[in-house]
Structures are given as structure tokens and as C-alpha cells.
Amino acid sequence: MDFRVFILAISTITVGLVELIVGGILPVIADDLNVSIGTAGQLITVYALVYAVAGPVLLSLTAKIERKKLYLITMSIFLLGNVMTFFSPTFSLVMIARVITSMSAALLIVLSLTITARIVEAPQRAKALGYIYMGISSSLVLGVPLGILITNAFGWRMVFIGIAVLSIGSFILISVFLQKIPTGEVQPLSAQLKALGNKKIVFAHFATMFMLAGHYTVYAYFTPFLETNLQLNQYWISICYFLFGIAAVSGGAFGGGLASWIGSRKSILVVLGTFAISLFVLPYTTFSFPFFIVFMMIWGGLSWALAPPLQDYIIETDPVSSDIHQSFNNSALQVGIAIGSAIGGAVLSHTDSVNSTATVGGAVVVIGFLCAVISLSMGRNKAKLVQEKSVDI
Structure with a gap:
């Protein structure tokens, strides 16, 4: 299997962690931000809704940008969103940061899928995509217990600093090992x-x-x-x-x-x-x-x-x-x-x-x-x- 597929799979683990990692630490977040647990739960709901809409829209709007360049730009925005979450003193700012990370994560995941489909031969495509989804599923599954573990040891905000550090690692790996990926045939949004x-x-x-x-x-x-x-x-x-x-x-x-x-x-x-x-x-x-x-x-x-x-x-x-x-x-x-x-x-x-x-x-x-x-x-x-x-x- 092409080594670049594993690099992209590692990146999807980093990106996917953000979605459900707050699930197990909602009471701690709610207490720190002075909101109810139900209100804090909107951090998950809004993330999912924004994610569902942002993926197709952003992919269309960025169709003419070279894929590796777009990946690195989006990863940088994802990194900033997690840093913003760490420093946000209010629930409203944390929610804004979640929207930023959700939009960037949605584009990064679909870019990982589309790039993988392009860099491998057709007979290996389904297997390669399986590794990407292995990364996505592992992040969703590991997110909750990992979030609880880090929060108990260092506080909930350190969860997002940890993801930011992992984002830097993914940025470096993509920069070094992924070649430029042409946009291919670009269709208008309509x-x-x-x-x-x-x-x-x-x-x-x-x-x-x-x-x-x-x-x-x-x-x-x-x-x-x-x-x-x-x-x-x-x-x-x-x-x-x-x-x-x-x-x-x-x-x-x-x-x-x-x-x-x-x-x-x-x-x-x-x-x-x-x-x-x-x-x-x-x-x-x-x-x-x-x-x-x-x-x-x-x-x-x-x-x-x-x-x-x-x-x-x-x-x-x-x-x-x-x-x-x-x-x-x-x-x-x-x-x-x-x-x-x-x-x-x-x-x-x-x-x-x-x-x-x-x-x-x-x-x-x-x-x-x-x-x-x-x-x-x-x-x-x-x-x-x-x-x-x-x-x-």
C-alpha cells in the first residue's frame, strides 16, 4: 500500500478526534464556562450540523486550489481553531472555535478521501479508503476515553492543545511526504x-x-x-x-x-x-x-x-x-x-x-x-x- 495513504490516515485520526472528544467531559466544560450540561451539549450538535453542510460547500468553493496546498491551509485553520478553544474564556467563543474546527475538519476529511482515491491504482482503491475510514472510526471511538483521561490529569483545555500539537505533526508529514496533487477536472458549482x-x-x-x-x-x-x-x-x-x-x-x-x-x-x-x-x-x-x-x-x-x-x-x-x-x-x-x-x-x-x-x-x-x-x-x-x-x- 502507498505510504502516503497511511500519512493521510494518521491525519484523519488527528482531525476526527475533535468531534466527540468533548462527549465525556461535558460536565467539566459546563462547570468551567458557567452553562448547563444541556447547553454544553450543543458543542457536539452544532459541530455535527456544521460539518454536514460545510464539507460539500467548501469542497466546491475550493475546487480550483491545488489539493496539497489546500490541505495545508485548511490544517493551519484547524490548528488555530483548537488554539482558540484553549484560550476562549466564554461559551460563545468556544462555540465559534468549534464552528471553525468543524468546517476545517469537514474539508480535511473529504480531502483525505479524495486524495487517497487519486494516488492509488483502481484495484487498491477500496482497500486504501478502508485505511482512511479506519483512521476516522478510531478517532471517534478513542476520542471520549482520551478526552476523559487528559481532562482528569491536566484539565479540559489541554485536550485541545494536545490536538493542536498533533495537527502540527500532521502538517509536517503532509508537507514532506505528499506531492502536489492537481485539481483534476473542475466543474462549476451549479x-x-x-x-x-x-x-x-x-x-x-x-x-x-x-x-x-x-x-x-x-x-x-x-x-x-x-x-x-x-x-x-x-x-x-x-x-x-x-x-x-x-x-x-x-x-x-x-x-x-x-x-x-x-x-x-x-x-x-x-x-x-x-x-x-x-x-x-x-x-x-x-x-x-x-x-x-x-x-x-x-x-x-x-x-x-x-x-x-x-x-x-x-x-x-x-x-x-x-x-x-x-x-x-x-x-x-x-x-x-x-x-x-x-x-x-x-x-x-x-x-x-x-x-x-x-x-x-x-x-x-x-x-x-x-x-x-x-x-x-x-x-x-x-x-x-x-x-x-x-x-x-
Whole structure:
């Protein structure tokens, strides 16, 4: 694998840490800034919303800038956003800093994906993208415990100084090892927005959104699930999250490897179908803790396995507009997380059964599976039409 892919993956770990790292330290932040925990929680909500919108918009606005130069400029802004967070004395200034880091992070992540897709050969593309998503997933998984650890030792503001230091390291690595990346064919913003008229890819985005929505319908309320079904204390719950995290981190690499083995199209259906089944079956695996742990890690690994084959499929389907579609797909992921958390909360409030989140989550993933089937069917129909035309000629 191209060494530059690992450099970009390391960079995505640094960038991805910012999103959820405040999740475990919200009470400390709220107390220091004299706001309620609910208000402090908006630091996560606003980040996700800005991230979802900023990625596609900024990618379009910066389409004519050479990719390495753009990456380094954006990383510098990301660095400044974290430094600003450290020095901000009020909640309002911290929120402004979060918006800055969210916008820059959204562009950095999609640049990591698009650059990776360009610097590797097509047969290795899905596997390479898997390493990038391995970096993204590891940052999301490791962010919460890392934030708690640093806060307990040095205070919450040092969390962002730590990320700033890591940003400097990423800046240096990108400067040294990444060559200039041409912009490629640049489309006007209007043409890029018209790319959303490609129903085949729109349904692929829906597949991503509904899979993450189904996943977070359960995962956002995983603690009460463990407490209710397995009567675990905080120590064992932490171990479950740690093991789940290990599995999730490997999910991106697994999805990329699977796509290289059986192809992106088959991988999409295999991952979505297996993931839906895993959610439906999850409540019935708690009769044995060791068995549940094994099954939970399968679920965790599948949770991030869809992205590499789906991104590869998007690039194959519309190479000209693939950059903007990769950004839209990353936004769909963020929207799915938000929707899933809301669905899980609604399920708990109406049923008072934490097991219902798994059933509803599985049903939501089935919707994603159907969206993937529709998208892939359109792809086959189009390929068949082209083949028929060539035969006529």
C-alpha cells in the first residue's frame, strides 16, 4: 500500500478526534464556562450540523486550489481553531472555535478521501479508503476515553492543545511526504449541484445515512442496553465499549479488504444485510456474556465496514463528480448519526424497552439495504443499456 495513504490516515485520526472528544467531559466544560450540561451539549450538535453542510460547500468553493496546498491551509485553520478553544474564556467563543474546527475538519476529511482515491491504482482503491475510514472510526471511538483521561490529569483545555500539537505533526508529514496533487477536472458549482440529480448515487447516500441511523438508534443508548440485559456495572460497561471500539477501528480495513476480494457492489449488500441481521439478533445474544462479547464485536466491526466499498462504488459510478459525492456521502454519515440518536430516544420514550432500539435500528438498516439495492439495480440497468447499444452498433 502507498505510504502516503497511511500519512493521510494518521491525519484523519488527528482531525476526527475533535468531534466527540468533548462527549465525556461535558460536565467539566459546563462547570468551567458557567452553562448547563444541556447547553454544553450543543458543542457536539452544532459541530455535527456544521460539518454536514460545510464539507460539500467548501469542497466546491475550493475546487480550483491545488489539493496539497489546500490541505495545508485548511490544517493551519484547524490548528488555530483548537488554539482558540484553549484560550476562549466564554461559551460563545468556544462555540465559534468549534464552528471553525468543524468546517476545517469537514474539508480535511473529504480531502483525505479524495486524495487517497487519486494516488492509488483502481484495484487498491477500496482497500486504501478502508485505511482512511479506519483512521476516522478510531478517532471517534478513542476520542471520549482520551478526552476523559487528559481532562482528569491536566484539565479540559489541554485536550485541545494536545490536538493542536498533533495537527502540527500532521502538517509536517503532509508537507514532506505528499506531492502536489492537481485539481483534476473542475466543474462549476451549479454543475456539481446537478450531480445530485444522479438518483443512483443519491440512493447510495441514503444507504449510508440509514445504516448509520440504524446503528446509532442502538449505539447511542448502548449503556442502558448493557445495564438492563446484562446487569453490568460501569467497569464492565467500559470494557464493552473498549472492545467494541477495537472492532469498530478494524471495520474500515475489513470493508476495504472485502471490496478488494469480492467487489464493491457485492460488499455493499453483504455488509448491509449482515448488519441488519446483527441488530435484530442482538437482544437474543445476552444469555451468555462471552457469547455476547463475540457477537458485539462482529456488530462493531460491521458498523464501519460499509464506507470503503460504497465510496469506491460512488467513484466508479460518477468519476467526474466523485469528489463532491464523497463529500456528500460523508455528510450523509453525520446526518445518519444525528437521526439515529433521535430515533433511539423516541423509541425509549414510547416503549420503555431498550431492546426495542435494536429491533427498530435493524428495520432502519433494512431501509438502507433497499436503497442500496435500488442504486445497484440502476447501475446494472445502465450498464446493460450501454452494452445493448454497443451490440446494435
